Amino acid sequence: MGAPLNLFDVATRAMSAQLVRMNAAASNLANAGSVAGSADEAYRPLRPLFGSELDAASGLSTVRVAGVYRSDAAPVRLHEPDNPLADANGDVWSAPVDESAEMVEMMESARQYQNMVEALSTAKQLMLETMRMK
Amino acid sequence: MPNSTTAGGLFGIHGAALELRSQRLGLLTSNIANAATPGFKARDLDFRAALDARLGGASADRATQSATLFRVPVMPSLDGNTVELATEQAAFAENAVAYSASLSFVRGKVESLTRALRGE
Numbered sequence: 001m002g003a004p005l006n007l008f009d010v011a012t013r014a015m016s017a018q019l020v021r022m023n024a025a026a027s028n029l030a031n032a033g034s035v036a037g038s039a040d041e042a043y044r045p046l047r048p049l050f051g052s053e054l055d056a057a058s059g060l061s062t063v064r065v066a067g068v069y070r071s072d073a074a075p076v077r078l079h080e081p082d083n084p085l086a087d088a089n090g091d092v093w094s095a096p097v098d099e100s101a102e103m104v105e106m107m108e109s110a111r112q113y114q115n116m117v118e119a120l121s122t123a124k125q126l127m128l129e130t131m132r133m134k
Numbered sequence: 135m136p137n138s139t140t141a142g143g144l145f146g147i148h149g150a151a152l153e154l155r156s157q158r159l160g161l162l163t164s165n166i167a168n169a170a171t172p173g174f175k176a177r178d179l180d181f182r183a184a185l186d187a188r189l190g191g192a193s194a195d196r197a198t199q200s201a202t203l204f205r206v207p208v209m210p211s212l213d214g215n216t217v218e219l220a221t222e223q224a225a226f227a228e229n230a231v232a233y234s235a236s237l238s239f240v241r242g243k244v245e246s247l248t249r250a251l252r253g254e
Contacts, residue, residue, distance in 0.1 A: 014168070059157070
């Protein structure tokens with residue numbers, strides 16, 4: 001770790017973490033309804049894992065994306081004998097994406113992002129006011 | 135020994151208050167940033183205790199450290215996160231206003247001093 005974190009670093013990292021979360025939700029939504037020829041090949045939803053990181057020098061805690069993992073939800077088996085991807089039984093596996101849950105995830109992460117922008121602009125304004133003091 | 139941030143100094147209580155308000159701004163921003171982090175425990179500054187410690191001669195860091203407490207959530211959530219956005223945002227707004235107030239007291243002090251120096 002280099003220099004102690006300041007407020008701007010905290011906000012920037014939190015916003016980046018929300019961006020990862022939003023990208024994951026977008027990937028999941030984009031793959032909703034996609035089918036595969038076997039259960040192993042089916043798309044599994046992506047989920048980011050957040051962890052907090054305390055900077056002892058400044059006492060601030062920021063967010064870090066500890067990793068992006070694939071959810072272990074079971075793909076949905078559909079009987080579609082006409083589908084060229086279907087196996088010997090005429091089954092295909094559809095991605096287990098819950099569209100409404102992903103939409104909620106996206107809205108929540110957008111709200112979080114907005115909160116950080118708001119906090120950042122308030123802090124910036126206060127800092128500028130302090131600096132302009134004659 | 136009086137200096138610029140203790141009660142006997144130039145800015146009196148307002149210099150110390152401004153410093154601690156800025157520290158609290160950081161703590162509350164950390165809480166808001168970690169609103170979605172599982173297991174994160176929100177922290178806040180007991181402002182009165184911190185200010186008393188600061189005016190009693192402790193350094194700003196020490197005063198903040200001794201008066202930083204964990205927030206008790208209204209309703210604990212399943213993932214162990216104790217950040218409640220409504221509480222944090224209200225505290226953030228209150229802290230920003232109080233910062234501005236302290237700042238204007240400091241500014242007033244500087245202005246009257248400048249006037250005295252100019253002899254207007």
